[in-house]
Every structure is written in structure tokens, then in C-alpha cells.
Amino acid sequence: MLKKVLLGSLGAVLVLTAGILLGHFGIQRGSTTPDWVMDVTQDVDEALIQKFIAEVDNIAIQENLRELTKVPHMATSPGDEKTVQYMLKRWQDPDTGLDQAWREEYKVYLSFPDPNTPNKVTVVSPSDAVLYTAREKEKAYSSDQEDPEVVQPYAAYAPAGHPKGRLVYANQGKPSDYFLLNQTLDLTGTIAITRYGGEGRAGKAINAAPYGVIGVLVYTDPWDINDGKMSDNNETYPYSWYMPPSGVERGSFNTHYGDMLTPYLAAKDDTYRIPEKNITGIPPIPTQPIGFEDAYALICELGGEPAPSEWQGAFNCTYNFGGPGFKPTSNFNNSDVKLDIYNREELKNSANVMGVIRGSVEPDRYVIYGNHRDSWVHGAIDPSSGTSVMLEVTRVLGRMVKQGKWRPRRSIIFGSWGAEEFGLIGSTEYTEEYYSKLSERSVAYINVDIAVFAITIWCLFVFLQVKTPGSDSTSVYDNWIRYFNRTSPAYGVIPNVGFLTGAGSDYAAFIHFLGITSMDISYTYDRTKTRARIYPAYHTAYDTFDYASKFIDPGFTSHQTVARTAGNVLMRLADSLLLPFNCSDYAETLEGYLNKAMELYTDGLAAHMIAIEPLQNAVRNFRSAATRLDQLVRDSDLANETPLKVRRINDQLMLLDRAFLDPGAFPDRYGFRHVIWASSKAGQATFPGLADAYTRARSTGLDSDWKEAHRQLSILIQAIQGAAHTLGDAI
Amino acid sequence: MLKKVLLGSLGAVLVLTAGILLGHFGIQRGSTTPDWVMDVTQDVDEALIQKFIAEVDNIAIQENLRELTKVPHMATSPGDEKTVQYMLKRWQDPDTGLDQAWREEYKVYLSFPDPNTPNKVTVVSPSDAVLYTAREKEKAYSSDQEDPEVVQPYAAYAPAGHPKGRLVYANQGKPSDYFLLNQTLDLTGTIAITRYGGEGRAGKAINAAPYGVIGVLVYTDPWDINDGKMSDNNETYPYSWYMPPSGVERGSFNTHYGDMLTPYLAAKDDTYRIPEKNITGIPPIPTQPIGFEDAYALICELGGEPAPSEWQGAFNCTYNFGGPGFKPTSNFNNSDVKLDIYNREELKNSANVMGVIRGSVEPDRYVIYGNHRDSWVHGAIDPSSGTSVMLEVTRVLGRMVKQGKWRPRRSIIFGSWGAEEFGLIGSTEYTEEYYSKLSERSVAYINVDIAVFAITIWCLFVFLQVKTPGSDSTSVYDNWIRYFNRTSPAYGVIPNVGFLTGAGSDYAAFIHFLGITSMDISYTYDRTKTRARIYPAYHTAYDTFDYASKFIDPGFTSHQTVARTAGNVLMRLADSLLLPFNCSDYAETLEGYLNKAMELYTDGLAAHMIAIEPLQNAVRNFRSAATRLDQLVRDSDLANETPLKVRRINDQLMLLDRAFLDPGAFPDRYGFRHVIWASSKAGQATFPGLADAYTRARSTGLDSDWKEAHRQLSILIQAIQGAAHTLGDAI
CATH class of the missing domain: 3.40.630.10 (Zn peptidases)
Incomplete structure (x- = not known):
């Protein structure tokens, strides 16, 4: 991963x-x-x-x-x-x-596929005739690729199942992609084909299910990985580093990390395990990755309206939304795509x-x-x-x-x-x-x-x-x-x-x-x-x-x-006698984040009676404390003073990132406790919790969401102030 | 408090x-x-x-x-x-x-009473005549007790309100007390008088409300505080340390500690505050403490069946449940008790x-x-x-x-x-x-x-x-x-x-x-x-x-x-050069807790396929690590060895209690993260989370409660093992 x-x-x-x-x-x-x-x-x-x-x-x-x-x-x-x-x-x-x-x-x-019953992706006619079968294995160009231990490409943690439905093309499977697709098409009972990128693996299926999509395919478009190259006659591996047409990116289709059944507990034999039905963040519907060779055969036959230009990839055809399903001129007209997924946990x-x-x-x-x-x-x-x-x-x-x-x-x-x-x-x-x-x-x-x-x-x-x-x-x-x-x-x-x-x-x-x-x-x-x-x-x-x-x-x-x-x-x-960390550089990052937050959020927060000034104060205090600690180091002759002094300063440096942890900041996201470095969906170089909460509040306008933005701001201020306290004078 | x-x-x-x-x-x-x-x-x-x-x-x-x-x-x-x-x-x-x-x-x-509009407790007749008024202040025996700054007795955080209803006697206001009372009486619309002890202050009202009780009085029975003494002519203060008849224990009627509006955040001016309606653990109904002098006047007039002997106190009358309300022979017959509470936050x-x-x-x-x-x-x-x-x-x-x-x-x-x-x-x-x-x-x-x-x-x-x-x-x-x-x-x-x-x-x-x-x-x-x-x-x-x-x-x-x-x-x-802590004594406590847990829970857990042996192993590992650390101290000449060695051992001792924290162990209890010392309702000298979860699972028999017992056991094992790791060799 x-x-x-x-x-x-x-x-x-x-x-x-x-x-x-x-x-x-x-x-x-x-x-x-x-x-x-x-x-x-x-x-x-x-x-x-x-x-x-x-x-x-x-x-x-x-x-x-x-x-x-x-x-x-x-x-x-x-x-x-x-x-x-x-x-x-x-x-x-x-x-x-x-x-x-x-x-x-x-x-x-x-989660593994069943070696005795490989996962299958087929196109089946109304009379259930199989018109097309996607590859079950990648093409071998050398003997090691023929090893029977090469696992079939699959989407780990996607459920087993046998959905069959009309195919649609859903770009990267982002929420906005399904939203757009749903404007013109009824997605109920469809199979969505998506390309890697723009959204986490599991998200492509999680985002699809609420629209009634019953299965998801995912492939790597040559535009995104091969600079458009598609032919294994001379362009792709074994002639270059590019992915051959049958190559498939495997992966874990999860949202959270760590063992899914034992959150916050080491997975020993006797450890309590949550019921499997309580697992969140994995595909709710069968999902399978395929090579672009197979994706080409499917996508270029799709009917319906042409997808927007940002959705187009490297194939030499127009990527249509799907009718849903294939175009009337296609051999696959009126046919469904069927997934037979046998993954097991x-x-x-x-x-x-x-x-x-x-x-x-x-x-x-x-x-x-x-x-x-x-x-x-x-x-x-x-x-x-x-x-x-x-x-x-x-x-x-x-x-x-x-x-x-x-x-x-x-x-x-x-x-x-x-x-x-x-x-x-x-x-x-x-x-x-x-x-x-x-x-x-x-x-x-x-x-x-x-x-x-x-x-x-x-x-x-x-x-x-x-x-x-x-x-x-x-x-x-x-x-x-x-x-x-x-x-x-x-x-x-x-x-x-x-x-x-x-x-x-x-x-x-x-x-x-x-x-x-x-x-x-x-x-x-x-x-x-x-x-x-x-x-x-x-x-x-x-x-x-x-x-x-x-x-x-x-x-x-x-x-x-x-x-x-x-x-x-x-x-x-x-x-190193003194740990090679520089807390003033941390201050510089916080100041960069602060400037971005001030630029983006000050007015919006003020309109909801939430002041951003305490965040400024916190960052200022952090900077002062960092400067004082730097000065202390410069003024010290650490090799000749008590070893407990350098230990003290090293502890301050070592524990600095710890001070940014808050187990209550992101309660629904396993293992994300660091209020500065947590990932964010807002796509801004600023404090992640504040950015996400603010973005959501702006979009929904709900009072409860503005309260969450305020809560995130307070959590952040307390963490930065707390970190500044740890950098300040020992007492 | x-x-x-x-x-x-x-x-x-x-x-x-x-x-x-x-x-x-x-x-x-x-x-x-x-x-x-x-x-x-x-x-x-x-x-x-x-x-x-x-x-x-x-x-x-x-x-x-x-x-x-x-x-x-x-x-x-x-x-x-x-x-x-x-x-x-x-x-x-x-x-x-x-x-x-x-x-x-x-x-x-x-939360304060209103100095201009004191809280009142009265007995009112069907025609709304006030038949009895409880004291608003304690009797002064010296000038300092007359200071106008002496706050009226009140139940901090109990809501304002004016409930009026028939009086019942509910002993200590424990869940079991209301359960018993409810066997023979319809508590809807009643006022419950309870005595201090046996249950937290807030609990006396929280336990009452589900039965339809609309107000709660609380007093200190002379049995519980005065060894039965009641007279201020010669028995109580100012003649002895005993509480005079008008004495009232004030208190905060809360369940959680810390500022209620800012859990996990320091209550600064700009800190996010939760909506007041989201506060938990405080009385949902008006509540007021009174002196035993007033309690005597009310309880001895109650009608209905005599309460069980464990419910009887020091008053020279039988404590009845209440009809609900007073007995027919009482001047208060057919009268209600009315609370006028003006507390404000x-x-x-x-x-x-x-x-x-x-x-x-x-x-x-x-x-x-x-x-x-x-x-x-x-x-x-x-x-x-x-x-x-x-x-x-x-x-x-x-x-x-x-x-x-x-x-x-x-x-x-x-x-x-x-x-x-x-x-x-x-x-x-x-x-x-x-x-x-x-x-x-x-x-x-x-x-x-x-x-x-x-x-x-x-x-x-x-x-x-x-x-x-x-x-x-x-x-x-x-x-x-x-x-x-x-x-x-x-x-x-x-x-x-x-x-x-x-x-x-x-x-x-x-x-x-x-x-x-x-x-x-x-x-x-x-x-x-x-x-x-x-x-x-x-x-x-x-x-x-x-x-x-x-x-x-x-x-x-x-x-x-x-x-x-x-x-x-x-x-x-x-x-002290070496911190005066002894981790072997901690091991002795854990062993005591373990023995009690084995005695009480082994069979019940085994019946639900939950093994207690890993807990034994964890305590055993803790003991070994503690013994090794003791040995290291005995074998060391700490005053003549590197100061970083004694610092290391001191850090092990200092941080030992930290290793027992788990922020996910008791998510609904503010500020309780220590899996050994947290309070427990089970009343057993053993691990609190396990004890409470086991007791609950035994009582409900629900699969989800047995799962929680298993989760608590796993949390505990991981904490003890983790603590043992911190006591073991540095690397």
C-alpha cells in the first residue's frame, strides 16, 4: 500500500x-x-x-x-x-x-480470493450467453510471473457476490462523479467501472452504493500511469517500465488502517474482536480490479451521452456514461456485466x-x-x-x-x-x-x-x-x-x-x-x-x-x-548529543498553516461569532517558546554541562509531536490523533480538523456543523498552546 | 466536595x-x-x-x-x-x-440560588394554603453564621422549577430504592424525599425521573451523621461536633467532574462550549436539600405502608413509603409538597x-x-x-x-x-x-x-x-x-x-x-x-x-x-535520587485484583468462551518485570553510576501509572482513563471495567454485554502487559 x-x-x-x-x-x-x-x-x-x-x-x-x-x-x-x-x-x-x-x-x-474458484468478470447477453470474459490472470512475460503463487488480481475486503447489471462509467468514483452521473441516469442496479486515482480504493464502492450501484470495476487508465502507452509489442513492459495491457493494480479496499477486528487492541489470539458487520470503511458491494485491456473492451462499447472532457482517458474512443449499458451498435447491446466475486475473509x-x-x-x-x-x-x-x-x-x-x-x-x-x-x-x-x-x-x-x-x-x-x-x-x-x-x-x-x-x-x-x-x-x-x-x-x-x-x-x-x-x-x-530536531522549523510550518487559515476562514468564522485570534496567539506563543529553546541551546555548552540538561532539552524535542495528539479530535477515524498532520479532504495547506469542519459547515450551513468547526478550533488552540508549554522553560 | x-x-x-x-x-x-x-x-x-x-x-x-x-x-x-x-x-x-x-x-x-428569591419548600393544602414552610437558612449560633454571604442551602445544577405533588420516602434514592417503591406505588407526579448516602447526589434525582417523580428533597438523617443525636439544647453543635437540626449539606449535584460545558478543553473565554441541553449527569428535575428538622416534620407524617427496616433512620417514628402523601390523621392530609427552585447557571x-x-x-x-x-x-x-x-x-x-x-x-x-x-x-x-x-x-x-x-x-x-x-x-x-x-x-x-x-x-x-x-x-x-x-x-x-x-x-x-x-x-x-516508588507493591495490588477476578468471573466468562488466562499471564509478566527492576535497583550503585541510569529508572517509575491509561476504556465517563483505579459500581476489590461489564452482562445476559465484558478484559490485559513492558529492560 x-x-x-x-x-x-x-x-x-x-x-x-x-x-x-x-x-x-x-x-x-x-x-x-x-x-x-x-x-x-x-x-x-x-x-x-x-x-x-x-x-x-x-x-x-x-x-x-x-x-x-x-x-x-x-x-x-x-x-x-x-x-x-x-x-x-x-x-x-x-x-x-x-x-x-x-x-x-x-x-x-x-481477505483473499479463492484460488479454486477465481473471481470472474463477464459480459452476458439477455439469454445468459457469455459474450466476453475478462482475464483472470495477468499475461506472463517471464517465468516468475507464471508462479502459481501469484495471487489473482482482486479487491481485498470487497464482499463476495454475483451482481449483474448495466455498465456505467463513473470516472474516478468520487462523490462528485456519482453525483454528476446520477443527474442523467438512474444508477439503480448498475455496475460502475471506475479508474484508479482521485479517491481511495474503498471510496469508489462506498460512494457508489447509496445510488443503487450493485458492483464496481476499477482499472488503471493508460493516461494516468503509462503516459498514454498501451501496446506490449514495443511500448510497455518488457520494453519499458510501463504497465502491460493486462496489468492490474491489486490493493486493500479499506478506509481505516490496522487490523479491522481489533481497533486499538493488538490482535492476539484471545483479543476481543468486533463483529464483522460492524466493520466500516470497506466496499459494501462486490468490487474487482481489471487491466486496461479489458477496460478498453468495455468502456469503448458504452452507450449514452459522452462523459465530460475531464473524464476522458487514453483510449482511442469517446468515454460515454453508459446508456446505462452498451450502445445499440455494440455486440454487447442489451447485455449486462456480471461480477462473480468469491473473496473470503x-x-x-x-x-x-x-x-x-x-x-x-x-x-x-x-x-x-x-x-x-x-x-x-x-x-x-x-x-x-x-x-x-x-x-x-x-x-x-x-x-x-x-x-x-x-x-x-x-x-x-x-x-x-x-x-x-x-x-x-x-x-x-x-x-x-x-x-x-x-x-x-x-x-x-x-x-x-x-x-x-x-x-x-x-x-x-x-x-x-x-x-x-x-x-x-x-x-x-x-x-x-x-x-x-x-x-x-x-x-x-x-x-x-x-x-x-x-x-x-x-x-x-x-x-x-x-x-x-x-x-x-x-x-x-x-x-x-x-x-x-x-x-x-x-x-x-x-x-x-x-x-x-x-x-x-x-x-x-x-x-x-x-x-x-x-x-x-x-x-x-x-x-547526536542533542537531537537533530529544530522546533523553530515546526513554528514556521504552523505559521504557514495559520496564514492560510486566516486567509480562508477568518470572515466565515467571524460571521458565526467564532474568533480566530486565539489561534494566532497560540501560534505566536509556540514561536516564542521555540525561539527561547533555540536560544537556550545556543547559550549552552551542552557537552560540558550536566547530562540532565541535554536530556531535558532532548525530551522537549522528542515529545513535541506527542503534544499535538488529541484522542477526541477525530473520534470516527481510527488512529488519527495528531491535530497538525492528520489527513484532510479540504485540500488546503492548513490545519486539517479545522479545514474539514469549516468546509463542511460552509456547505451545509447547519448550526451543529458550525459548532463542530468551533470545537475543532478549540482543540487545535489547546494543542498548540500545550505544545508551546512543553517547549517553554522547564518550570 | x-x-x-x-x-x-x-x-x-x-x-x-x-x-x-x-x-x-x-x-x-x-x-x-x-x-x-x-x-x-x-x-x-x-x-x-x-x-x-x-x-x-x-x-x-x-x-x-x-x-x-x-x-x-x-x-x-x-x-x-x-x-x-x-x-x-x-x-x-x-x-x-x-x-x-x-x-x-x-x-x-x-449554579447558584437566587439571593433575592430564595428556594422554598412548603406543604400546601388542596386549597393552596401553606401549611408548613421549611427553613430557608440554617439557624445561627454565632455571628459568622449570620453573614449575608452564607449561601442558602441548595442543590447546585438542579434545574429551576415549581413541582408540586404527593410526598414519598425513597430511602437513599438508589435505583433499587425507587424500584422497590414503584412495586406498590405509582410514583408519577410525586416528590421524593431521600437521605444522603448510598448514592451520588445527582443520582437521587436521575434515578427518580424515569418513574415520573417530579421533584426530590434530600436531607441528612441523624442516624447517618449524628449517631442519632438530634437536639441542639445539649447534644449537637454548639455543644459537640454533631450537626444541628437545621444544618444542611450543600453540594454539587453532578456525576462528571470538570467544567460541564468544556469537556477535555480548558474553559478559556473563547473555548467552544457544548449546548447546555447536552449536559449529562445532573438532576433532570428540581431538587433541594433540607435540614433533618424539616425532614422530620415531613417524614413522620407520611402515610402508606411502613418502609423496610433498612430504610428506617433515627427519627422517633416509623418511616412510611407515603400513600403517596401524608397519612389521613396528619394535619397535612391530602396536601402536597411544593418546591420552588430558582437556581440559575x-x-x-x-x-x-x-x-x-x-x-x-x-x-x-x-x-x-x-x-x-x-x-x-x-x-x-x-x-x-x-x-x-x-x-x-x-x-x-x-x-x-x-x-x-x-x-x-x-x-x-x-x-x-x-x-x-x-x-x-x-x-x-x-x-x-x-x-x-x-x-x-x-x-x-x-x-x-x-x-x-x-x-x-x-x-x-x-x-x-x-x-x-x-x-x-x-x-x-x-x-x-x-x-x-x-x-x-x-x-x-x-x-x-x-x-x-x-x-x-x-x-x-x-x-x-x-x-x-x-x-x-x-x-x-x-x-x-x-x-x-x-x-x-x-x-x-x-x-x-x-x-x-x-x-x-x-x-x-x-x-x-x-x-x-x-x-x-x-x-x-x-x-530523592531514586523516586520512592515501589513497583512490586503495584504488582501485589494487581495480584489481589486478579485473585478476586478469578474467583468471581472465571466460570461465567468461560461459559461465554472468554478466557481469563491471558489476564493471569499479564499480571505474571508485570510481577516479573517489577522484580527485575527491583533487582536492578539493588544491584546498582546509583550515586556512582551515570545520572542517566537513575533518570531512566525514575522515568520507569514515574510513568508507570501513565501506562494504565486508555482513553477508549470508558468513553462515556469524563476523565476516567485509568483502567486500574477507575471507580466501579460492582463493589468488588478488582479491576473496575471488567467488574462493571461482567456484572452487567450477568444481569442482562445480552450478547452485546458479554462482548463488552470481553472488550474490557482485552483492554485490561493490554494495559497490564503494556505497563509490564515499560518496567522491563530498557530495550
């Missing part, structure tokens, strides 16, 4: 404060000085970071990937178990492993593989590095590019530890999460089980899922000292600023950092549920050069070692760069 | 681990050793504690009380403002004050007075000491006995600070809370406003509200070195163990410590909402010697300096003992 490509919420901070950390002062140690005085004031050792960077090997990453992608490894499959064993072997290696590694299991609620044991390097000075401070291990098929890019990188990072660090050359100041926890593709399940259950411990002690969470999106090079992250692939002089930092920058009031032009507002990968539970400062690192492509929503083999049978090594990162130097970057970040988080 | 007299949840811990703390090792300081090395390893200075104990002065406490009780000081009244000014003057005193003191205000929702500014002594080594660790300042009338005992003690503690500590003789290792925060009597409002709003900061940093909260309940001596708390009043040899510890002990599996016979399971005073938000280890300290009386529910002047106009100095603590030596005890606890919490 990867809904959005986003970045660490405090990512920029790491870059910008790096300079502060480079010099530190040693203590002259006298004969009567206790032994521990040196240890507690030790800062990052730059030589060790250089050593780490030098030892990260691209070919080792390539071989990791080859091993991880030998067979399909969907969550809880035999292939998944093989990867568990492989991770354990690597992390328990006496020469290059971690201090300790083990597996942890959860019994989780998954199962409770299965899913494993996380965990490993640790114990900290020497502050073992009770955790830097967490994670990625999921499960894929839909071979998952060479999603997630094994990230896992290959993680294994190389642990190999180099593990060897330094085993050789006695290095031990981090803080502890490092590595997590290889299970069942992410079904809804970030492994990481979420982990955060539920260890909620208190992780909340109290975690410094940061680093996620590297899809490590490298494409060969087109620009980077999303990091330091001057890591060079871009194929260059000895251009740093990742330079490259980043070149391709994706913004102007900061404080720093001028700097690399732009996205915000982790969604639940696109395993960082979700860490940042949104636990309020742990998080970062998602990947190398991606220049979006001015392609319209591809994501790399085209995403969640298909074509995401293989062959694809990755030919079309994504030949030579694996981009992977190497990501490994160097991630390891560099990890070592600095683990070893 | 003080619903129950209870004790610190980890109280015993402080006693039992004191021994560990008495010896510590200094560090030989060499010429090149950094300055801070001595400071960070400094432990409690016993000489300073002795000095503190010696300087606590009983007469100073007496004079504090005299000053505080000059005039009535109900929340937000002019008298309350006088106490604000007095606290500020004391805490800002240059010789004996704190480092800093200031006021903080909240705009809170209060107002938003008022209520002040907390805050003060701090900054910590030297760990300023970011807080020990909080608080008490409310507002009373119903003069409040000599509730709360001014506690405030007098607090002022003496701050005088002695403040002088030590101002003279440069002492500065605590950790910071101390003093809170003089406003509007407690209306529902713990000042302290609750404070915890909402500073939620993050307090959660992250608070070591403990100490509450001293009613400091001394009675002259009959036994003690609820503390150390061998504090002597009981009037004794040079008997320690408070000895006395405590003599009057209130239990047998611990680990220690044998030890002082018994109650649990802070309710919301009886300002500790509620600290322990239940924030999960901060809390303690409530008071000196109270031997309950084998009296049936008094509480000291008899509680919430009446008789709780004056005269009453306190004559009948509660002549010479103020019990107050002195409480001040010595509280200050001793405070200094140890603030100065």
Missing part, C-alpha cells in the same frame, strides 16, 4: 540543524572523575558516519533484492514465511547481525520480524527504522527495494557493532512489518501492543518502503555528504534543492519536505496514533516528465527483480544512495 | 521503600571533575527534613485558618477573591514565599493560584501539591484545614529556599484550586490546559483537602519520624498500623492504604485523567466509634473556625502532624 509519496514531518529539521552538531567539546578527564562522564557527553563521531557511507554496497543491495523476490510473498503465504526466515538469518548473523532479533505474531483479519497469523541494537548511554531512547516485508506478488519495488536497503544498513551497522567499533548512544529498533498491504497491519498492531513504551521513549520513526521509485533521478532527502548516484560531486542535498524546493522565511531556498498527512505506509501509526516524529525516505522521479501516478508495475505481477534491475535502478546505485542517506539519518538520530 | 475519604494509590510505596533511600554514597570529587557531578548524584538530606519537621508550627496553622475563614468564600464570591489575594501575598512574600506565584483564570459554568471567572519552587538538578520533573481554596460557606475544615496546612508547608519550605539553605532536586508546583465544590473544576481545567507538560513531567500529585477530619486520633499516613499529636514516641506509622492495617504477602502486617478510585477531591484529574501517581492525605477518625458518614458540619454553615478549633483539632496539633507528614512526603519526592 502506498497512497501518497510523502516525507518526514520533521525531515527538514534534520538537514537544517546538522551544522550545529558538527563541533563539540570534550571533557578533560581527571583521575577522580567518574568513568561515565565521558560517555554521557559523547556526540556523533563523523568518522564512523564516513565509514558507514563508504561500506554501503550497491551490489549487496542487489543481491538482497534477488533473494527477497525469488517467490511471491503475499502476507502469511509460504513465500512470506521464507522472507521471515531470511530476515531472521540475516539479523541473527554472528558477524553482521544485530544484538538480538526475533519474530512477533498477530492473528489478523485478511480469514484470520491468519502474520509475523513482524524485530531486531535491536542496544544503546550504550541512553538505552531507553529508541530510534525506530521500519519497512513492511509483505508484497502483493514479488514486490521487488514495493516493498523489497526498501527491505534490501534496510538489510544493507543493518549489515554495515551490525558489523561495526560486532567488531566493537561502534555502539549507538540510543537504542535502535528495526521492524520488518507484516501484512502492510492489507492495511498497515503489522506496524499498527505493534504500536498498539507497545503503546506506552514507544510513546515514552521513541525519538523518531524512519520508514523506507519503496526505496527507489524510478531511474529518473531526483531525491527526496538528505545530507551534503551523501552524493547522488553516478556523481562524485553533486550531493543529494543539491539535487533535492534543484528539483523540489521551497522558500522559507528563515532560510531562503531550501529542499521542500512533504508532510506525512496520510496513511500511505507504515509510518501512519507512528506519527498519527503515537505522535512519534516520523520520516519517509525514497528516491523518486521528476513528475514534470511523466504523468504516472506511481511507478507503473505497482501492485502488479510485473514488480519483479527483472523490472527493478532493468527499469528502476540498474546497478542499484540509487538504492545505495537511499541506504547511505537512511543510515546517515539513523546514526545521527541515535548518536 | 468529598465523596469518599481515600488514599494515594501508591501511598504504601512511599512508606515501604523509605528504607532503601536512607543511605547513599558520595562521590570523591577531583580537581578536573565537572562541577555538576556532585549535584546530579545528591540524595535526600535527612537533616533538612528534620529541620522542616521541627519548624512546622501548630499555631501558625491555626492563624492561617483564622485568616482563611474570616468570611464565606464560595467559588467566585468576593470572599473567594480575598483568599486569592491572601494566597498570593503569602506565596509572594520575600522572606517565606515561593520562587514565583500567580493566578490563572477559567470561565466556568456554575452562570459563567464566572474562577481563579487557581499557582506557585513554584524551581528544581535545581531536574527542573523538568514536577512534584505537585494541591488543594482547593473555595468552600460552600466558611469551609474551616473543607477545604481550609488543608489550605492552612499547605500555607505552613510553603512557609517553612519557602524560608529554607529564600535563605539559600535548600533547593529541591525536582521542581515543586503548588496549586490552590478554584471551584472544586462545583465539580473539581479548577484542578481539572488546569490539567486540560497543561495536559502534555504535566503528563510528560509529573512525578506525583499530593492532595491535602480536608486535612483533619476529627479529634479522634488515628492517621492515614506516613513516616516513622513524624510523631502523632500529643506523643513524643508513637509515630504516625505506628498509629496507622494500629488502627488500619492489612496483611501483605510480602511484608506481613502493614498500614492499609486506600485506593483513589473515585473523584472525591482534586486528585481526580491527576490520577484518572493524566495517570499521575497521586496521594490524598488526611487525619481522620476511628470509624468503629461513630457512624458519622463524614464530619457532621460538612458543607454546612457550621464549618467555621470555632467548630474546627473547638471540636476538630484544639491546639492544631493534628494539623501540624499532617503538615509534617505532607511536607516530608513532598521533600522526599522532590529530593
